[in-house]
Amino acid sequence: MSINEPFTKLEINTEDDGFYKGYSLPIALVSKSIMVALVLWALVWPAGAGKILGSVNGTLLSGFNSFYIIIVGMFLAFLLIVAIIPSTGKTVLGKPGEGTEFSNFSWFSMMFGAGLGVGLMVFATAEPLGLWGSNPVVVSGEVAPNSEEAIASAYRYTFAHYGFHAWAIYVMTGLSLAYYAYTRDMPLTIRTALTPLFGRHVNGVLGHIIDILGVIATILGVAVTIGFGVSQFIDGLYAITGIEFLMDSSGDAPTPTPSKVGLLAGLLTIMALSILSAVSGVGKGVKYLSNLNLVLSVILLSVFILFGSFAFAMSTYVSAFIDYIINLASLSFGAYSPLSEAAFTSALPEAAQPLAADLYAGATNAWGSLEGFKSGLTGEAAALDDATLAAAYEAGSQGRQFGWQSGWTTFYWAWWIAFSPFVGLFLARISRGRSVREFIIGCVIAPSMVCFAWMTILGGTAIDLELSGAAEGAIIGASNTAKLFVTLEQMIQGPLLTALSVMCVVLILTFLVTSADSGILVMNTIMSGGDQEAGVKHRIVWGIVLTLVIASLLLAGGGGLDALKNAMIIGALPFTAVMGLMMLSLAKAMWRDNLRRKEGTE
Structure with a gap:
């Protein structure tokens, strides 16, 4: 029995003229309306907005914690199976004989910068140190916090949060989009990934809803990333210049934290540069900034290798990776429920x-x-x-385990899911001509191993300084966004410290600009029905909207990152369901395409 041809007649109506020429009016207007409403709400009623976002977030985590944990485990398992199966793994994302657009170096640079660049700058030291003091093994009482015995479990969960699972989330979206765009010549937009399940129905309201969910998740995911990055950017500027208005020394915090004025000033600087880069497009601004990011990252890593605890880091890398692989199944599917x-x-x-x-x-x-x-x-x-x-x-052990998992691991899964329309579509955009297996291995395994190196070399040095007593609690006591600079201060002194601090600030800036401008390009691609060369004026408009969203949520609830994080987790939940459907849709498409190929050869 012959297999019907796949549905490829995707029709996304776009405007023929006017300001929205080339754009889907429903997607653009609804997305902007939702974001403008969020901005006005957070600005007019900041305290109430912060409280409501926190309350809704808590309710969703109680009800959907297990859903988040298990579905991310399923994404990783699915991708590994697809890469292993010969018929699916060797499929080329493009036409027969088509070459790749970017060199391996540029491909990896853009992938790395867009996916985890900002996160690594903030959390390469903060994550291992935080988990050294609190992780499920510590919470259960098996080991003492901040002890030598707690290092193994600290890195088990550090690797989980920044390893295969994180990149599997990105690749689940990216592969779904790239497969249809390059093997079926369909638009590079979110609704395309669900055509095997819903067929012509994605041409209407259903398709608009899917794309709008992708835009909202992208905005909120990028907003959280920029929020963390701006905070670290201000910490770095303060470490170099000592300008007082950048920091807020009031309140209960043991160390100064970035002030509202400092955060807003840093945000405006970064977003202005991001808009300029986005206007220049992927082939120029994003590509060149990504290459610079990777070069500066290698220099920073080399400094920690020379002056940090490299032997300690490498022994930790090997033992932690083995422990991570041994516990991969439980990390993937071990979900906790609330304890009544x-x-x-x-x-x-x-x-x-x-x-x-x-x-x-x-x-x-x-x-x-x-x-x-x-x-x-x-x-x-x-x-x-x-x-x-x-x-x-x-x-109360189950309640503690649930609280830890929902407050830490599930936060990361929601962050990466909210980030996945942006990173996934961006990965698809730069991966034409590569095989499915190359795409999965190159975008899941390779960057994870680099992330592990960052976490063990930078974070391991910080832990070793604290464990030996050299830091005397200075790194642990610093805010998450300041831990990198405090670690550098404990390692080196004098002009070299100043030079490295300046380089780190530049690296943070370029990572932030890369993330923001890539997000702007992706949002425009979705709203233009997959057009990868969206109009310049809309890149500027969405850059301004993104700036307003971040600024308003930074001010909500008295200032800080909590409102941003809560809004992101809430916005990620609907798109998590979309990603689950993407997985089913891709499985169906690959199965039926394989049957068609067999029919063609018989």
Whole structure:
């Protein structure tokens, strides 16, 4: 029986003239309206907006934590299977004999810069140090925080958050888009990836909704990345110049944090440069900045190799990678559910059950130790004997594990998912002519191994400085965005420190500009129905919209990154469902294309 030809008659109506010439009016107007409404809400009612976003985020994480964890594990498993199967792995993303557009160096540079460049600058030191003090093994009480025994589990989860799973999310979207765009000559836009499931129905309202979800997720994912990066950019400028208005020394924080004025000034600088780069297009601005990013990254890595704890880092790399692979299945599918107060009460010793309401919050606090739990109790609860309190703390173990996972791993999965329309479409845009296997290995395995090196060389040096007592708690006590600069201060002094700090600020700036301008180009590609050469004026408009979204959410709730993170997690959830459908759709397309090829040879 013959297999019907695939549906390829995708029709995305675009305007023939006027300001929106070449653009889908429903996608552009609805996307902009949603973003403008978010900006006005956050500016007019900043405290209320921050509280509501936090409340909605907490509710969604309670209900969808397991969904996030398991579906990301499924993405990784699916891609590995597709790469291994000969018939799918060797499929070329393009016409027969078609070459690649970019060299391997430029391809990897753009992939690396767009995917995790900013994240690595902020979290190469902050992530291992943070997880050294708190991870599921520490939360369970098996090892003490910030101890030598906690290093292995710290890197297990560091590798999980920045390794195969993170890049599998990007590649799940990117491969779905590239497969249809380059093997079926369809538009490079989000709805294209669902045509095997929904056929002609994506030509209407359903398709508009899918593309709008992609645009919103992209804006919020890029916004969080820029938010973290701007904060680190200001930390770096302050370390070099000492300009007081950049930092806020008030409040309860033990160290100064970037001020609102400093954040907004840094944001305007970065976004102005991003818009200029986006106007120049992928082949010029993005490509050249990405190449510069990679060169400066290698220099920074070399400094840590020469002056940091390289032997410690390399031994950690090998042992941590083996541990990561051994635990890959549990990291992929080991999801936790919330622990209700009733379930907690039933697990308590009889003497403690009447005091369950006083014990519940402390026992299920993912960031609290047993000693902290005991010291925080008052009244009758504080009078319970040590054995009963230890049993009560153990009864809250599931709640602590859920709180940790939803507050850390699920946050990352939502961040990468929100980032995936942007990075995925960008990966597809630069990968024409490569095989499916090359695309998966090149975009999942290779960048993950580089990320692991960054995390162990930079983060390992910071841990070693703290473990040996040389840093005396200075790195742990610094804010996440300042940890890199504090680590450098503990390693070297004098003119070399100044030169390296300046280079790091430049590197942060170029990573931020690359991420922002790539995001602007991707948003325009989606709204123009897959046109990769969208109009310059709309790149400028979306650059301004993105700037306003980041600025308003930085100010919401009193300032800071919490509102940005909450909005991003909320916006990522609908697109997570879209990605699940993408996986099913791609599996169907590849299966049926393979049957068609067999029919053609028989």
